[in-house]
Amino acid sequence: MKKFVARFFLIQAVFIWSLSLALADPRVNVSKTPAEPDMKAKLNIATCWIDAMDSEGNPVVIKNTNEDGLLVEERNTAKPIVACYAGETANGVHDVFGAVSRDEGQTWHITNLSESADKSSFTHANGTPSYGHCRKPVFQVKGNRIFVVWSSRYAAEGAPRYELEGDPHNMGLNEEEPQNWQREEEAPETLVGQQSVDYTDMGFSAIGEVAYSAVWACRGVIVTKSMTAWLNAGYSAGDIVWFQPERLTSGVRDANQLFAGGAGSAGFALTWQEDPLGLRPGKADGPGHGWGGAITSNATDIWYSYITWADMLKTPSPIPGPGEGRPLVSEQMALPVRISDNVDQNTGGARPNCFLQAYASPTDENPCAKSAWAMIAYTERRTNPLGKQEPMGPASVDEGKNVMYHTFEFTKPLANSEDSDANVRAGNIVNLQRTDADGTPLWLTDWSGNYILDEEGEKMPAYYNCRRPRLIMQGKSAVGGSKTVMLMIYKAGLGDCGHGSDILMRRCVVAGDGNPYKFENFQPGEQNLSSTTVTQMGFAGLRALEWEQTVENLGDNPEDNDLDDARAHRGAIRGDFVAFGYTYTPNLEMSKKGYDTYNFYLRRSFDGGQTWTTDPEGTTAVEHTENFYNACSLDSYQVTTSYGPGVNVFEPARNMSLVTVSEADIANEAVQTVIEPRLVAVPGSITITKPSPDDPCKKEPTGYAEDVQDPNVFYMTWATKYFFTDVEGKAHYSFTRDRGQTLGRWEFDSLSGDLSPDVREAECQIRMTPDGSKFYAAWLEETDSGSDIVFRRILPGEFLSIQPNPPIASIDSPVSDVTINAGAPVDFAGSVTNGTLPLTFGWDFGGGAPSLAVEDPGPVIFETAGTYVVTFKVADSEGLESSASVTVTVASGPVAPVDGDLNGDGEVDGVDGALLMAALGACEGEDGGGYIPEADYGGVEGCIDPVDYGIWRSYYTAVVHE
Template sequence: MKLKKILFYCLSLITALSLSLGVVLAEDGALFRRNISKTPENETEKAAIYMMDFYVPAQASTGLVGPVDNYFLLDEDSQDDETTSAYVARNYAKPLISVYIDDLHPEEETKGGITFGHFDAFVGVSLDDGTSWKTTNLSNSSDLSSFTLDSGYDYPGDVHNVVHQVAGDNIFVAWVSKYCDGGTPFYKMDPADTEDVAYFEDLKTTYGKDALYLYDLFGVKGKQGSVDYTLQGYPEIGEIPYSCVWTARGKLIAGDDPKTEDTSEATHVVWTKPERLTSGVRDANLPAVDCAKDAGCILTWQEDPEGLRPGQGLGPGEGWSGAVANGKTDIWYSYISYADFDDVFEDSETPVATEVVPLKEFTGETLAKVYVPMAMPTRLTDNDMCKAFSSITDTTKMEDPYCYIDFDNIDAIDPLNLPTAPTAESDFCTTQIDWTTPGGSTIPICVTEDGRVLNGRVASTRVRLNLKPYSPADAVDADGDGVVEKSAWAVMAAEETKALGDMLIDPYGDPAEDPIDIGKDIWYYSFDMFAHPLVDQGGMLNQPAKCSPWTVGATYDCADYEFFPVQTDPLNGGDFYLTEIARRFALTTNSVKAAADSESGLAAMLIYKQGIINQGGPADIMLRRVVIPEDFDPAVDNPYTFENMECSEWVYTDGSNPNYLKGLCLSPAINISGSTIVECTGTAGNDACAATFPVADDGSIPEGDTSFPKVTEWRQCDGIAAIDGCESDNDLDDQTWENPFDVSKGHRGFLDGDFVMMMYAWSPNWKANTVGNDHYNLYVRRSFDGGLTWTTTPGDLGGTGTIATENYCVSTASSECEGTEFTYAAGEFEQGLNVSQLIGNKITILDPRYTPTGGLKLYPTIRTDWLTTNIGPASETLPYEDDLVRDPSKYFMIYETGDNTTVAEGEAVPLDLYYSRATVYGDVWELDPDWYDEETGVIEDYRWPWVENKAEILSGEASMLANPGGTFMYSVWNQWQEEILPDGHELVFDSDIWFRRFLYLQDDDIATTQRTPIVFIAANPQEIYSTADDEVITLFAAARDLDTLGDDPQIVEYEWLINGQPFSITDDTTNCSKDKMCNAPARVVSGNWDGHQFTNPGTKPDYFYGWYEFSVRVKDNEGNWSKGVSKRVYIAETIADAQPYSVHIPLLIANP
């Protein structure tokens, strides 16, 4: 690779020093990796990893407790030198939890594009920083069968997906399996059975569960079905049974594991018996989970009544993946609260409440059975058909009860007397219409009370979700453990296949003989996890389609740059707009506090891919900002609600249009991948090039076109910055067809207050890319004001400007490619950063991954309270310095390369994995030292260091996280070898899930610019303090100076405030003025016995009970003050007195 100036991305901070000081290179540690699964003869898939946010005594998988002492530096002459320690041995570690599926009977072949084997769901736990792993088979179903094919074959209980999440010391795992027997499904409980009635009543009275939680109102129960793919043209696949949803709950507890005899453990993980949620009456797929500490866990999945569809899409992930589905496919929802998570039967399965114990107290010899089941599954979306009658004579044709229930009065629902016909009070069948099906039959179809027609024509797929905790105004201590429970906001969206709504029309609103079943919209949902919607429409994210002036062969009447003519829905009479294809939703969210504290008020960034051609065509990456209003109340208001989506032009906000009940945004989304064409084949300028695009909206290329133009040079413009080659237009609000040639994928990102990191893979030429004649590169864009502008790192955050390289070598041989440099000042508008720098067309980018410091949940520190409470005081100072305070200026990425020569026959074959750490918020990226000449200071080739790069090994599905300080990055991935057999099938071998730990020395990137320090209040689970017990409120502030200027100590002053006023009383028991530790007796704060009255000094001798806010800020050695952070505590005479008054805003406001 040639460069006009041999530089790499974002090097301006050290460009002038490169010859003397060197560049920022790869990790400092020796190569450290472990094989987690250790089953090379079995195929392994679906690797993922999460980290708990507290310390435990370091312990090997054998149970031996002892320090981790393998933090070695990389020696120049050896990849595995273990002589020089980077860190002293550590006696404590952060628990790492990984999941995967493993095929235990590899003699079964893989048929077509779907799994056909004997996979089980596994979890791996490491308590010694990844040094060793203890694995557990959670599903144990691969050698079982619940379905016999027509051929007589007992189909194996194959697991084809597994997902997990952690919250506190709880682990939640969900999977989908072909085994649909056992698992004590809740839907089998009989509300007429005497023993079951007692169980139901206890769940009602003790745990507060209602009919929606307890009873099957949505048709969960049924017989496991199957689909015969022979009828769909795939005889080699044949008959496949439907899948069911399963969950298991784990808990890390202190003490010796009674199941082991040779060792005495400090901690161990215990698991419940797996719980089956569904019956297999529909085909379950693509589970998604998230958990929030002190709130609970949620689970969604999709269920297809006709089985997994083979798929028609030509893009990645469209075939056999669940991306497309049959009509009536709904998103289903279930949840479990944090308070109920680990209650189990003590020693029997008889539902008697007195036999309930916490999981950590369970002493049985088998796995414990959960006492409080997951909530009965409900339909979140509104895709199923509800007919305005039920067949009383044929119970198999009866409608599910939810069609006729009045959900406005849940307490009145009688499980023994559910309605079998609509009434005036039926929420989802208030009226009815006669609907003529595509086959010509007429069916009376239900119309909901808000005007939707439930005729089952559409399908929802591929949910992505987050769960964000908050403290509601009516929060209480539900389980009596002294901690007031929280709730959480669910934030999610799904693709919905259009079938162009419910109508027989073509893409332009004209009559058609058959309904079109391709194309998608993105529908968004956000709600309290315990007050979830039912059969909900959601809110549409993508803007209605506008007319391109360059469409080939257009026969419709449409003004250029204007919306297509508004249509009228023949079924409900409402207006509807035509749309492009929007799919592949992703999202990133701020915490409730981070959104409230940010300057921009940014709560979420909603991300999706959108394009003009339905099947695998050109596409851009679109962003929607969700911004909290000025009067936002964090104890009541949902910051992520659809109504908070930034939009300058709303329509139908009064709920009168049944097609857009929450309103419709006509404003364009942010086109983060949008670009201006500078030059293309035969001409120059964006509009002139766009006019040569020879493709119609339906993806067809007119006959006679023998060549397809290529874009050879491009820019990204904001309409303001003076970038050579830019036009006056702002690409950030582009329609997808303004540059119709490019294609994007792999869109992801994270929020950290006002900071936004976005990443995506992009190619300038979609058509050439589909046959391997162009390739993807990985791009990064950053915003420091909540997505309003996209710039380099501002000067007040350490930015000094950057030099970036782009390669306009579409028609140039790799050996002759010369990069073009762009120089940006600090805080200046910046085009997307090409961080992969691939040239030539042999290699392309597949799936990229990322992690901020602190992992995806942005842990601000590693807690010590769990250790202190469950084990005892630590033997050394904790948190470790690099875990003490999160460094927001660092983050990590991994990208997967693919063999671009195989794209013409399908998807690129995965090859290798590469990683880098970004510092200075992404101004600096670390490179592979093997391609840097230290003597000359020349970067001979821009390459990221490798995670795995052996020629014979294929790698993919990486998952990653990092510690708060950015000194350790952890990753797992699947790797394998494969061989194509003479019959064309793939033989997979040497397949395992691998783990790697990346190590960095502290202060490797020394900041020489003054930066504001940061502070947080260490987590303290106690929230209520008693004056009667003379309890002392003890809070600890941890701070970090983000630069290395000045003399030690870096932090020179701590300023504590209580309710906004300094609290300066200092004696033997009280010190809450200028130290990192605040000790404040509850009696002193609420009304001192010696006459001092804090709230209103000197006026009353009695106590003032209620909520008090402690806040702290720090000053560094240059005189810079940090932002303040705060924590609320409740003071009462006794703990019992506090319970009725546990009304508050978020308890812990501690993220800087």
């Protein structure tokens, strides 16, 4: 061995394709506690890269195999995957668990974050303890930081900020939680600590007395090689550190419906509702089982707290090392404040949403500092001087809720802040005043038809019952020509839970300076995104048999079609493209009896929600299939309609699930309905900060192909439930790479791959890489023996362009195992792309320590027959090492040619497939090269096209099945 060509700067992944056709992406049981029920799993992906390791911290090599059973990627780095869920432990109550995977979901490091299931802070009137039952954890991951929040009936320990004597934020209060924290001018009311509610008087004697819940938060961090202080304390890169949980409230009021928001480099925030009389049971008239917090007592308020990026990981100095217990935080969450103002009102707020959107906020000390805008939406019950009015006609309905909206700089929620954007206590009503068919505004009236006047003597507007607001937003820099920065979407109807409703939408556009999400930026008017027009009625006018959706339906009032119902709205916006999904039934009352069903529908806009058309850049028509109903039976039938292509071609909602109803299903109690739809667009591109003399905040690509956003990709999932038994069915998924024009899975695939009727799936959470090539899902899987949280990683075969993902740079041709003749040189050449950080490289020949080099020493000539292993190692400027090995088999004579063998090693394997995929689309004589004459089997002569791939695949398949 004499010379070695090293024209590349980094080799991280070698294509070694597996010949196995077994399931490429098996399910992984995360919780592994089937005897103890689990629930409410959430899933997020960190945006930092670490050395791949298993749950015990042992180094591993990740082998990503696509759905065809082919190994398309092999590497030793990973982005951590984080899941949080509630799991039953001691005393039959739930703790909150944090699960982190550092090897693409194959193994999980699980930590009990709450550790309160065996603790009690309250004793019931009958003398029994109330244990720390935890509910519904929610969390955010930004960079390598994790922020988890939950509610728990354990309301002791946790060092809440209001107990900190001398803290400048507690307004002189100590050991007592004031009722009105943000009202400094009022004397605080002395309260008696954690309270409870007895549900016996409400008809729930089996539940009895229940202690109020307090709000808890827990911070976590995944140690990286740049965290010098933590490394000096004894931690290793890749370690998962969970801080001790922190309590925010005392249980004086019952906390429920927590929602967490986060913005990278800015901080985290959360909202929740607090009911002074305890969680209300609800009516269970809607799709849920009640007890969700939608029904509230008077004076139920929305509360808010936050922690800045700079304060999040602060811990008493010195940092406690591994084995010394979970570290304490030295900077508590901000003192909670009321966002709403219902203390003295006959109303209550419920189900808040909280989102943060980062923006540059440079300081002299940190030119790259960021802050964030907070956007909060919730529902609030209405009231009027005469109390609740019974529906006496279209103009007198006064039951239900308004959608309220607040926005402010996330560290300035108080009304007495100097920032005018923070004056938010009253909030703004998003939903518009009702009008009649001619557009005339409607006002509240009493039983006699007289106008109801407010305290100022003014008429009071009539509103629809509006609830379940959702915010679909993007950063100001991401908006397109429509300037749409946010969409507010909510349910609206004349009745309350269990009654029909439509999905309405309002647009918010960038205008002027300051907060782009301010209420003044909402555009006039509402759009009705779900309404349809019935074109054929049956069953004595009680059932819609056929219907249509036209552009005129966007202006419908919710009562214009009183048969249908829409719910479970989801959506995403990328530039001017909007994808919006919801579940819909044309016959609400029939669906309540199992004679109709809900399906999942998709709508698309290409101008920021102004219009809903086919893709103006599309070249093919889109086909919609809909289920309609027979006039003389309960059976359904399908009709297919084609739309477009073309500019301004209206496109109605498309039925994606196509769940049908038949008389046989009804007779056998096998009717299914769609529940829990999800529509998630890929996240933004992941970058690294690479300061330059001209730009200290300069961002550059990570070098991983999967970290570059493809805004045309989004994924969808939905599950089913059997109507008559109320038992879950299966979860399904699909995706699109062209903004919904075509689907990668049509019909939708089973998410789990398990078609056994004994396995039930629900509560799916999904995430994906920015390019969409990797799909991650976690869900609740139930069997007769119990329930567990299950995870699956899927690499759809449609993403043929998956390439090696080195940590910082990539090479344009794979380095592969080779078989050569004795005396022949080997050139391991490859050019560098995205090689932005200083790199070193080295090699060894069969077990020796690698020799580092910075120059090209020339080609390697193998003179003696045998097998040699060449190992390449590289480290970036932060010390992140990667390696790859290539086996060189040196024969004593010529190697016989084999069909499909493109690298001359005498075998047809994944290496040859990788070479062919890299050459797809290349033609002879083109700039940039890439054309492989040996792979030009057919199709277009002189070019590598799909025909060539199909012929090569036949050679490969023949080898697989030998």
